[in-house]
Amino acid sequence: MKKDRREFINTCFRFAAGASIVGVAGVLASKSAKGDFFWQLDPTKCTQCGRCATSCVVTPSAVKCIHVYDMCGYCDLCGGYFRPNVKNLSTGAENMLCPTGAIKRTYVEDPYFKYEIIDELCIGCGKCVKGCGAFGNGSLQLQISHDLCVNCNECAIARDCPSDAFKRVPLEEAYQFAGFKTNKKI
Amino acid sequence: MKKIFSLFSLLVLLIIDFAAFAQTQRFPRPEFESGYTQPVTSMPEPRAGIFALVDVLLLIAALSLITWFIHKKRSRTGVVITSLFSIVYFGFLREGCVCSVGSVQNVVLALFNPGYHIPLSALAFFVIPLVYTLFFGRTFCAGVCPLGAVQDVFLLRPISLKKWLQKVLGLIPWIYLGLAILYAATGTDFIICRYDPFVGIFRFNATFFMFAIGAAFLLISVFIARPYCRFLCPYGVILNLVSRVSKNHLSITPASCIQCKLCENSCPLDAINKPVEVKQMEDKRSATRRFILLGMIIPALMIIGGWVVSNFHENLAMVNSKVRLANELLHFNSNTMKESLEIEGFRTSGKTKEELYLESAAILKQFYYGSWMLGAFIGLVFGLSLAGLTRYRYREDYEADKGECVSCARCLKYCPVESN
């Protein structure tokens, strides 16, 4: 008798628990059908503090400098490539701003040069981004490279970013550049 | 004079405007004559979603397998094998993310924040173990959860803790769960992810501090079974509740208990309940008195808890970066202090101080109500565990405590009864 009653109460609770699990799951799943969220770094907010290079859970950081070629002036004296006040515009390591030599400078035609980022070397420190923003067109910008990013449940850089530049966005907005609208759909 | 001034200011404005324009196009893009083709700006696609699907399928497979090992084969070896798989796959290969324990926060954030929807894989990791637990007990904890599994394989010399100590420490997960919900609901932080002691080990990238904590947990696991599971894990308490009403929980004996006492001390988690004899049961009058007393104590505890915690709501809110920044700005003196990166970031963002203060005041308010609820919740948990301590429950056989037992299957081999 006692046992029966306990069993009955148990069954009631079991159905209540089951119903609430299904309910919560249903409500949330109906919204989730729209697709996943990804972390995005808003370059209009970023102040190139350097934490992107150190806070990411993957090493080297999943944040990379991305070159928006449409914005680039192809300058000989590139504010992102050269240290301020360089004596001669050569590719010597002592002239380079990038600590890892991740920017490749190639001559295009007089007086223009092309600057490419070698993803494997870039650590996302943002030094070149700062330089390009200060002396150039701001065509070098930090972005999360989504093939490298593991899309952490909570982005470790987002926590540390002093400029509140990270947010969760849907896939269409996964890349965003300051001063340039991309029409490439990913 | 006035006219000249306004003309002048117009000119100034124009120049500033022009400067702002020139800022974005200091050096216009050249027209190339050599037929140069510009490389495309690289925007690599995210890793394919197929990984998430594989994760979910493997979760279901591992859960089914371990449940079969526990319930049908009654095999501890099977549990160990599944544990090792989970440690390797969900731990080291998938780097412990996303895990069921952390998914609690995604669920809370999605419930409170209409702009966010939970990734389907995170939802699956939250729901599927609960469903299995509802039917079969905490077989997820037995060896599918990588955090539980890694502690379990380290357990070599189990010692048992004093009952009261277990009860007291067992309250911590509830507080942790409450805090995690508060911080996730306010969109402040995912503290379970941040303070996950094992994820740094799975990823080989822990800071020294987190590595030390993780290593300490594993060291403790050698002697005290599953310290994180029992005394911290916030998902564990949800599983604990669900498991109490589970349909087919593991039973120590394959047939019927003969009260031989052989399994009595076999559980490293002290999760085996001894029989309670009938004569220990209390009479009706004292039961009613106890009931009324608890009916008064629990609401009182909830109010006290709410009041106490709400007094600390400002301290709790300091974890929020906006509140912290507002506070920093309030006390910032540009003459004597060096600007922090945060303040520099704020200055360049173009937001006014007033906007920030308003935002931070709104967050503080959320924390005020949230901390009342958190306190009341803690009070309720304290009250209910008090009630649990004073309750007598008639029991004939040696049984695993459906809530505390993690279905590790260690006790099964102690039972001498043959299955029929």
Ligand code: SF4
């Ligand atoms: S942490 Fe924030 S401010 Fe610093 S470089 Fe990264 S995005 Fe920019």
Ligand code: SF4
């Ligand atoms: S300076 Fe830093 S961000 Fe720029 S390319 Fe080099 S490593 Fe990358």
Ligand code: SF4
């Ligand atoms: S989500 Fe994780 S992997 Fe991606 S940028 Fe942030 S910390 Fe790095």
Ligand code: SF4
């Ligand atoms: S109690 Fe928590 S950490 Fe332990 S096995 Fe269960 S879910 Fe994992």
Ligand code: SF4
């Ligand atoms: S199966 Fe449960 S009762 Fe048995 S030893 Fe494991 S935790 Fe204890």
